[in-house]
Amino acid sequence: MRICRVLLVSLLSCICMSAERGQETVTCARCHQKQASTQPGTQMGHAMQVPGDNDTLRAHPELTFRREQYTYTVKTQNGQTQYIVSDGTHSISIPVVWSMGAQAQTWLLDHNGRMYESLVSYYPSIEGLALTVGDDRLEPKTLEEAIGRPLLEEGVTTCFGCHASNAVIGHKLNLTSLKPGLTCEHCHVDAGAHLASIAQGDWTVFPPELKDLSSEDISNFCGQCHRTWELVVRAGWRGTSNVRFQPYRLAISKCFDGADPRISCIACHDPHQKVVRGASFYDSKCLACHSPAMSAAAPHAKVCSVAKVNCASCHMPKVPFPGGHFVFTDHDIRIVKPNEPYPY
Amino acid sequence: MHLRSRLIADTLLGLTLTLLLQAPASTVAQDHPESFDELTAGASSAREQGDIPRAIELYQQATQLNPKWPDGWWYLGSLQYGVNAYAPAIEALTHYIELTPDAGPARALRGLCEFEVGQYPQSLQDLQQGIALGAANQPRNAGIVLYHEALLLTRLGRFEEALGKYAVMVRHGTINEDVTNGIGLSGLRMPILPKDIDPSQAQLIAMVGRAAATFMSGDLTGAHQAFEEIFARFPTTPNVHYLYAYLLFPADPDQAIGQFQKELTISPASALVHAMLAWAFGMQGDYRIALSDAQKAFAEDPSLSMAQLVLGRDLMETGDIRGALPHLEAVVTTEPQNLEAHIALAKAYSELGRRDDAGRERLLCLALSGHGTAADANM
Numbered sequence: 001m002r003i004c005r006v007l008l009v010s011l012l013s014c015i016c017m018s019a020e021r022g023q024e025t026v027t028c029a030r031c032h033q034k035q036a037s038t039q040p041g042t043q044m045g046h047a048m049q050v051p052g053d054n055d056t057l058r059a060h061p062e063l064t065f066r067r068e069q070y071t072y073t074v075k076t077q078n079g080q081t082q083y084i085v086s087d088g089t090h091s092i093s094i095p096v097v098w099s100m101g102a103q104a105q106t107w108l109l110d111h112n113g114r115m116y117e118s119l120v121s122y123y124p125s126i127e128g129l130a131l132t133v134g135d136d137r138l139e140p141k142t143l144e145e146a147i148g149r150p151l152l153e154e155g156v157t158t159c160f161g162c163h164a165s166n167a168v169i170g171h172k173l174n175l176t177s178l179k180p181g182l183t184c185e186h187c188h189v190d191a192g193a194h195l196a197s198i199a200q201g202d203w204t205v206f207p208p209e210l211k212d213l214s215s216e217d218i219s220n221f222c223g224q225c226h227r228t229w230e231l232v233v234r235a236g237w238r239g240t241s242n243v244r245f246q247p248y249r250l251a252i253s254k255c256f257d258g259a260d261p262r263i264s265c266i267a268c269h270d271p272h273q274k275v276v277r278g279a280s281f282y283d284s285k286c287l288a289c290h291s292p293a294m295s296a297a298a299p300h301a302k303v304c305s306v307a308k309v310n311c312a313s314c315h316m317p318k319v320p321f322p323g324g325h326f327v328f329t330d331h332d333i334r335i336v337k338p339n340e341p342y343p344y
Numbered sequence: 345m346h347l348r349s350r351l352i353a354d355t356l357l358g359l360t361l362t363l364l365l366q367a368p369a370s371t372v373a374q375d376h377p378e379s380f381d382e383l384t385a386g387a388s389s390a391r392e393q394g395d396i397p398r399a400i401e402l403y404q405q406a407t408q409l410n411p412k413w414p415d416g417w418w419y420l421g422s423l424q425y426g427v428n429a430y431a432p433a434i435e436a437l438t439h440y441i442e443l444t445p446d447a448g449p450a451r452a453l454r455g456l457c458e459f460e461v462g463q464y465p466q467s468l469q470d471l472q473q474g475i476a477l478g479a480a481n482q483p484r485n486a487g488i489v490l491y492h493e494a495l496l497l498t499r500l501g502r503f504e505e506a507l508g509k510y511a512v513m514v515r516h517g518t519i520n521e522d523v524t525n526g527i528g529l530s531g532l533r534m535p536i537l538p539k540d541i542d543p544s545q546a547q548l549i550a551m552v553g554r555a556a557a558t559f560m561s562g563d564l565t566g567a568h569q570a571f572e573e574i575f576a577r578f579p580t581t582p583n584v585h586y587l588y589a590y591l592l593f594p595a596d597p598d599q600a601i602g603q604f605q606k607e608l609t610i611s612p613a614s615a616l617v618h619a620m621l622a623w624a625f626g627m628q629g630d631y632r633i634a635l636s637d638a639q640k641a642f643a644e645d646p647s648l649s650m651a652q653l654v655l656g657r658d659l660m661e662t663g664d665i666r667g668a669l670p671h672l673e674a675v676v677t678t679e680p681q682n683l684e685a686h687i688a689l690a691k692a693y694s695e696l697g698r699r700d701d702a703g704r705e706r707l708l709c710l711a712l713s714g715h716g717t718a719a720d721a722n723m
Contacts, residue, residue: 152595153596154595154596171597171598171628172598214695216691216694216695217695220691229690229706230687230691233683233687233706233709233710233713234683234687234713235713236713236714251694251706252706252710254703256694256699256702256703257694257697257699257702258691258693258694258695258696258697258702259694259695259696259697260697300699344710
């Protein structure tokens, strides 16, 4: 119940970031209209969904899954969702408050004051429930254990830190200021101070310019959620499961150069826009180095002898994620050889 | 039963079983054996009958007749170890290892003998090679071998590594007075063996060891209470807050930072504490705060690798990449296996556009880092 009250407070405060200036409200969109109009529609903008605003659950009012003696039901009615685990004799029903993910969804559940990552998740590829990634090794022996993986405080903070904005302040979870999904201030720290100063007519306070970061720093910045090369190396996460850690994969690419802006995350992806899926969109990014015209600026970059279009379709292969519910684009850009094992 | 006596009992039990399994089906002891076959038969018989001095004597004669007989050296070395004849056991096991280089248990046993005669660096080397060759694969052997490895690491001042070994033992349920005393020595950063403990410090060492073991076993509440009791009874003793901070750091860096700061009130000139504090701040992304402690650590002890590492890392993360490089390169020169230094170097080279150097360092990091599974990471 404590968390429900906190949610109510956070929902009430969940409005577009703004500051009052006399009679007018100053918002990010006032000056940054283009970014502010598209960013909320991105996957990052929908990284967390809350009751009443969850189209996926609304479209799938009753989802079920069975694993051994436990049956899972995710039931949505009038905008409210319950996560129900039953062993046939008893059941536990928990309100779904925080849905993590724009496409696949995993639920963060509060049961008796303890936070759990739901043992089952929704996957769009099957339009149904299956085991949450990484939880297949859990073998619950009680109904309570069957809810999911219990999370330590640090784990909870990590979840909210990446799926919501203003949820972690000074390394501590702060649900009263939480805004679902990634809003401007998630990446542009101090945007609030910037707005407040503008509301006072002071145009001297600005957030740090992220576009000025080096490619290495951009990778580490995005990697705070998408996982950095450093984190993956330190943890020893190997195998195709790490294909979803794009900054790590990019960093092990032969062409990655932390000082070259042509190979940074934002060289290819505008975080304010939806991700472009077609390979051809990215050709110009590759040809920024791998073309005869650029040979002076990028002498180490060879020109492809096979094709000049759809570079990513060969050099960034699609890799099925273990479990079969996702396919990711491998950001380890390379010459892919037949039967070559997945690198690192 | 203390680990030392249990070690001998276990080893003898293990050896007996091994010997029974490996002994010829039928042997005839003779009073005056002369041929090699007669000697081996007599040795085997004496061993089976528990006449260890006679078995040793006959194995010695047999191995003199046939120095290429590996089993003879193994039996001889292990029997000599069992009767505390460590120096000759080392010699016999050395012959055995020359003939059977991949014999993990023999290396570990030689390491245990070297431990007993005070050849500590050689002992550690043999134990670690033995472990690498599988000497600790059985739980019973693992406890004995890891315990001695941890004692040696402590004796040689490699306290954090020792704590890591003890943590493995505790997780596997090996907790007794020997182990907790060993943990206490590592935790208090005392480079001595348990036999050298000053009686006036025995209580402190035992309390610290028990508190840390409680933490390692996962009882964080119990560990907190135990540490608080130590802080109350020994408020000025160095390294206790440091130990608690070190244990807390992976799961609760904020609390760890608080404990590191308390340690600084007791040990204000400790380069290690400043370095760890810098590391903790850095891991939270607070590199500007970290840099101050890193500089203090380096000023206190420029030879401390950890100080060089944090200073290099913090300089890099605060923009002084060229200033960072000499420190990071110095660390990998003295510690080529230092993963964190290679990670930092890879990033520094990358920032500088030294693509090939960065790529080389990244490959090194991949080679040095362990293999977990990405499924461990949350979605």
